[in-house]
Amino acid sequence: MSTRPPTLREKRRYILARIEPTGTMLEQKELYYAISDATTSLWGDATTAIITPAVVALEFGHVVIRCRRGTERELAIALSTVTACRDVRICLRIIAASGTIESLRSRFRPKKTPKTKTQPAPEPESEKTDTVIDAGIEPVLPECTFVKKTFIIVHCNGQKVDVIEKGFKNTNRLFLTKDDLENLNATTISDWI
Amino acid sequence: MKITDAAVYPYPLGDASVRRLALEAAALGFDSIVAADTPSGTYGGVEVRSGLMIRDVPIKDVISAVKRSKDSGRVISVNAANNNFNRAVIGLKGVHILRGIQSADKLAFDHVAAKMAADNRVAVDIDLSPIMMGRSVVRQRAIHRYMDIMVLEQRFEFPITLSTHARSFLDMRNVRDITGICSLIGMDIPDVERALAGVDLVLTPQVPSVRVIA
Numbered sequence: 001m002s003t004r005p006p007t008l009r010e011k012r013r014y015i016l017a018r019i020e021p022t023g024t025m026l027e028q029k030e031l032y033y034a035i036s037d038a039t040t041s042l043w044g045d046a047t048t049a050i051i052t053p054a055v056v057a058l059e060f061g062h063v064v065i066r067c068r069r070g071t072e073r074e075l076a077i078a079l080s081t082v083t084a085c086r087d088v089r090i091c092l093r094i095i096a097a098s099g100t101i102e103s104l105r106s107r108f109r110p111k112k113t114p115k116t117k118t119q120p121a122p123e124p125e126s127e128k129t130d131t132v133i134d135a136g137i138e139p140v141l142p143e144c145t146f147v148k149k150t151f152i153i154v155h156c157n158g159q160k161v162d163v164i165e166k167g168f169k170n171t172n173r174l175f176l177t178k179d180d181l182e183n184l185n186a187t188t189i190s191d192w193i
Numbered sequence: 194m195k196i197t198d199a200a201v202y203p204y205p206l207g208d209a210s211v212r213r214l215a216l217e218a219a220a221l222g223f224d225s226i227v228a229a230d231t232p233s234g235t236y237g238g239v240e241v242r243s244g245l246m247i248r249d250v251p252i253k254d255v256i257s258a259v260k261r262s263k264d265s266g267r268v269i270s271v272n273a274a275n276n277n278f279n280r281a282v283i284g285l286k287g288v289h290i291l292r293g294i295q296s297a298d299k300l301a302f303d304h305v306a307a308k309m310a311a312d313n314r315v316a317v318d319i320d321l322s323p324i325m326m327g328r329s330v331v332r333q334r335a336i337h338r339y340m341d342i343m344v345l346e347q348r349f350e351f352p353i354t355l356s357t358h359a360r361s362f363l364d365m366r367n368v369r370d371i372t373g374i375c376s377l378i379g380m381d382i383p384d385v386e387r388a389l390a391g392v393d394l395v396l397t398p399q400v401p402s403v404r405v406i407a
Contacts, residue, residue, distance in 0.1 A: 020363060038227070041328050042377075073373065080370040081325050091363040094370070147205075159216060159237070174364050175209035177216060179236075 011069035016104040017079060017092040020059050021162055021173060023155050026085055028058045035065060039078040051075050056101060062108040063092065064101055072097050144181045146174065157175040195224040196285040196368060199290060199318055199356035200244060200270070207360030210235040214362055215239040221367040227268045227356070227392060229278045242392070246292070248272035252281050266361040268392060272317065273297040276306065283309045290354055294342060295335040307345040316352035316395045317342055319388065320339050322364065324374055325357070340376040353384075354391035 019026065034054040038049045051071040057064040067075040079092045098104050144151050144163060151163035151174065159177045198218060203211035207290045209270045211228050216234035218226050225240035233243045245267045247258050255271055258407065261265070262269060275298050282334055283306055284310035290311070294302050294317055312319060319342070323335035346353055355375070359365045368389070 017273055041332075076370070077373040077377070080366055082325050089361070089363055093367070160213065172208060174204065175213045176204075177210060177212040180210045192338060 012066055013069045013072050013097055013099060014056065014101050014104055015065045015067065015072060015075060015079070015097045016095045016107060017063050017065065018095055018108075019063060020091045021155070021175070022061055022157065023162075024061075024088060024090055026058065026088070026090070028055050030086045031055050031058060031063060034082055035079065036092075038082045039075065042078045042081055043074055047074065051078075053078075057105070060108050060110070062095075064104055069099075073113060080148075146176065146181060194386075194390040195240070195393045196222065196226045196229065197242075197354070198223055198359070198365065198391045199227050199268075199316075199354035199392050200229065200246070200292070200320070201226050201357065201365070203231055203355040206230070209362045210407045211241055212236045214365070217239055217365055218257070219361040221365055225369070225392070233266065243267045245269045245377075246272070248293070252278060255282060255288075256285065259285055263287045268396065273301055276301050279306050280309060283313055283315045286313075288315055289392075290318050292314045293322055293357075294318070294319065295320060295338045302342065302345070304345060304349070307351055309348040310351035311349040314352060314395055314399055316354045316391045317346070317347060318356055319375075319378070320356055320374060321366070321371065321374055325364070325366065336378055338340075343379050343384075352391045352394050353388040354374045354395070355388045356386070374385050 015141065022182055032053075034046070035053050035055065039051060039053050043051070051067050051074055054066040055063060056066045061179055065075065065079070076094055076097075079094060081155040082090065082092050084090060094105060096107060142151055142152065144161070146163065152160055153163050153167050154173065155162040159179070160175045161181060163174050163176060164171055166175075201207070201214050201218075203209060203214050206229060207214075209217075214226060214228065216239075219237045219239045225242055227242045227244040229244045229246050231241060231243055234241050243266070243308075245258070245262055247255055247270070249272065250258070252385050259269055266291050269287055269356045270292045271288055273279050273282075273291050279291060279297070282291060291302075298333040319339055320335075323331050327335060332391060342353075345351075355371060357365050357371075371389070372382060372385045375388070380388065
C-alpha cells in the first residue's frame with residue numbers, strides 16, 4: 001500500500017509534557033494506556049477516536065503525545081486528569097504544543113557543548129561517585145533527618161528535595177525543600193546531644 | 194487580585210511540606226495558597242494563608258469554632274451538609290467559604306442559600322479534585338452539581354473559590370489546566386479569574402455602599 005501524499009494526510013499536533021515527580025521510570029506503553037484511559041473516561045469513545053492520542057516519545061523525563069490538529073485543548077484537559085500510571089503516582093505538566101516532534105525535542109534534549117582542545121583531566125575512578133550528576137541537578141546527599149526519622153534523598157534540584165523513608169516499611173516519597181531539612185535538622189540536634 | 198488555590202493539605206496531612214507546596218504553586222502561576230492547619234507566611238514569593246476547615250460537626254460546634262478563631266486572620270471554611278445547616282453556616286459572621294457542596298445533599302444549596310451567600314459574602318468552593326481524580330459517576334455528579342452552582346452564581350453573584358485539595362504537589366494544577374477543567378462546568382476565562390480571586394474577595398472587609406456621616 002502506498003503512502004498518502006502529504007496534502008491528503010490528516011494534520012497532527014504534538015504536545016510536550018514533563019513527567020513529575022522527576023526520575024519516575026515509566027514504560028511508553030503503560031503511559032499510553034494511562035492517557036488513553038483518562039481521555040476515554042473524560043470525553044468518551046467517540047471524542048477519543050477523533051483525538052486519537054498516541055505517545056510517540058518518552059525520554060529525559062518528558063513525553064511527546066500526538067493528537068489530531070484542533071483537538072489539543074481536549075487532550076490537554078484530559079492530560080490534566082492523569083494522576084497515576086500503573087499504581088505509580090504521576091502528574092503531566094504540559095510545556096508546549098507544536099506541529100513537529102523535532103521542535104519539541106529541542107526543548108528538552110540536553111544541549112551538546114562544543115568540544116574544546118584543552119579538556120580537563122578526567123577524575124580518577126576512586127573519586128567518582130555513583131550519583132549521576134546531570135546539568136542543573138545538584139549532587140544528592142545520601143541521608144537526611146525529618147521529623148526524627150531518617151530519609152534517603154532520591155532527588156535534589158535547587159530548593160526541592162524528594163526523600164524516601166529509610167527501611168522497607170514505608171516507601172512513599174515525601175516532597176520537601178532544603179529549608180525544611182535545615183530547620184528540622186536543627187531541632188533534632190538536641191536529641192543527639 | 195491574587196490568584197489563590199483555596200485548599201491544600203501539607204505534611205502531615207499530605208506528602209509535601211508547605212514550603213514545597215508554595216514553591217510549586219509559584220511555578221504553577223499562583224500568588225497564594227490556603228493551607229490547612231499551617232501558620233501563615235510567605236515562601237518563595239507565595240503567600241501561605243492559614244486555613245481552618247471545619248467538617249462533620251453540629252452547628253453549635255461550628256459557632257464556637259468560628260468564635261474562637263474570629264480575629265485570627267485564618268480562612269474559615271465549613272463543609273456543607275443539609276440545607277438548614279448550610280443556611281445557618283452562611284448566616285454566621287466569620288465564615289468565609291462553604292465547601293464540599295458536590296458531596297452534600299442535592300437540595301443543600303438552593304436559591305435562598307445563594308441569595309444569603311451573596312448578601313453575607315460567603316464563597317462557595319469548587320473542589321476540582323473529583324473532576325481531576327474521580328472517574329465515572331463521581332465525576333459526572335460533581336460536574337452536574339457545579340454546573341447547577343454556576344447557574345445560581347450567574348443569577349445571584351455570590352463569590353466562588355477554586356481549590357485543588359492537593360495532598361501532594363502532584364495534585365496541583367497550573368492556572369491554564371484549571372481554566373481547561375473549569376470549562377467542563379461552563380466557566381469561561383473571566384469566571385475562572387474571578388473565582389481564583391475569590392479568597393481575596395471574601396477576606397476583604399465589606400465597605401457599605403452608603404455611609405452615614407452625621
